[in-house]
Amino acid sequence: MSSDPVILDVLASICKDALQMFERIVIVFDDKEERRANICISKHFIYFVNREMSKLIEGRERISYLDITRxxxxxxxxxxxxxxxxxxxxxxxxxxLVQSTHRELLLQKIALCWQAEVMYRLFDVRKFEMVKAALGEQLAAVKNMMAKQNDLIKIEPFRGYEDSFSYRGYSFWLRKGFASVSGLKDGVFQNDQGWEVTYKAQPVSVPPGVRVMVQVDNEQLIMDLEKSRDGMEDLRTVAMEYQRSLTENLDQFYVVVSGQYLKKMNRTDDIASWDGWEFFVRSKEYCFACVLFRRQYIPPLFSTCQDGFACTCSTDTLKGV
Structure with a gap:
């Protein structure tokens, strides 16, 4: 998924319309025509441009949001x-049928444009309908494509965890019992039940009220980041800024851990580069376990990077630690 202005200008000249973003996808029309293409999102239409970015797909040029039911x-x-x-x-x-490496972001954009188009054209307020189903069991096209690409098989979460959490295009696992605090997609989740685990043969009781906060910054050009004068090209400097903002209102605290973090899993076969930094802060009333990530050389242009921050906060001292 990209909103690079140079590429968008090229695609906009082909579509004869102002575009907001595009992505390279694999698309199947009515279980028959399978091809690689570029999907382009505008205010009123979805355009399909051929793989070479030279022309619209003949007979499949564009579709109105009002033609989509769900x-x-x-x-x-x-x-x-x-x-x-x-x-x-x-x-x-x-x-x-669409195969997208940024499915959630693409669907969010389509849903937003669909709702805006319904309000603009039909003077009605409706929510875009999205349902879940095992398409591989129902559509032969999906089954055939999955047989060719084993990396598309979904990885199940660990025992006691759920995979229904996501924020700004990134999905992650959390323990059962976590739920959105506000009911909105703001990246804040809380567990009001608590749980028990064993660490180094010692039982640890995690109290209710543990909160997980996820923040994802906007993408920026790596070239601009390297030219910054505030030191933000160094991930450690960014981590220290987050640490300072978390502890500025605490009377006393101490840093237990602060160092590089290695991301060990790659569930989506992402080819971008990942760097990480972690720190653990304890005070009289709070515990903060935080990990900061920087994703660099993001496809399809490999010229951007993006920072993400995940923080687990407990308002009570963990018993047994």
Whole structure:
């Protein structure tokens, strides 16, 4: 998923419309035509440009948001979704299957544009319908594509964890019992039940009220980051700024851990580079366990980077630690 202005200008000249973002995808029209293409998002239409970025796909140039009835999200992978079209739509077909490496972000953008188009054209307020289904069991096209690419198989979470959490295009596992505090997609989750674990043969009781906060910054050019004069090109400096903001209102605290963090899993076969920094802070009333990530050389242009921050906060001292 990219909003690079140079590439968007090239695609906009082909689509003859102002574009907001694009992504390289694998698309299947009505379970028949499978091809690699570029999906381009504008205010009123979705455009499909060929792989070479030279012209619109003949006969499949664009589709209006009002022609889309709902999206079916594949529950067995993290990449497939199906757009179902209303009968009698301007599009010659009934459904569009999409394989996307940034499925959540793409669907969020489509849902936002769909709702805006409904308000603008129909003077109505409705929520874009999205449902989950195992597309591999229902569509032969998905089954055939999954057979060719084993990396698309979904990795199940650890025992006692759930994989239904996400924020700004990044999904992650949390223990059962966590839920959004506000009900909004603000990246804040809380567990009101508590749990017990064993650490180095010692039982540890984690009290209720543990909160996980996730923050994802906007992408920025690596070139601009390297030119910054505030030291933010160094991940340790960024981590120290986060640490200072967390502890500035604490009377007394001490840092137990502060050092580089190695990301060990790659569930989505991401080819970008990841760096990490972790720190653990304890005070009389709070515990902060934080990890800062920097994702660099992000596809498809490999010219951007993005920082993400995850912090676990407990308002009570962990018993047994």
């Amino acid at each position: 999206a079916v999200v594949d529950s067995s992978t993290n990449r497939y979704f199906l757009l179902e079209l209303r009968p009698g739509a301007s599009w010659s077909g009934t459904r569009i």
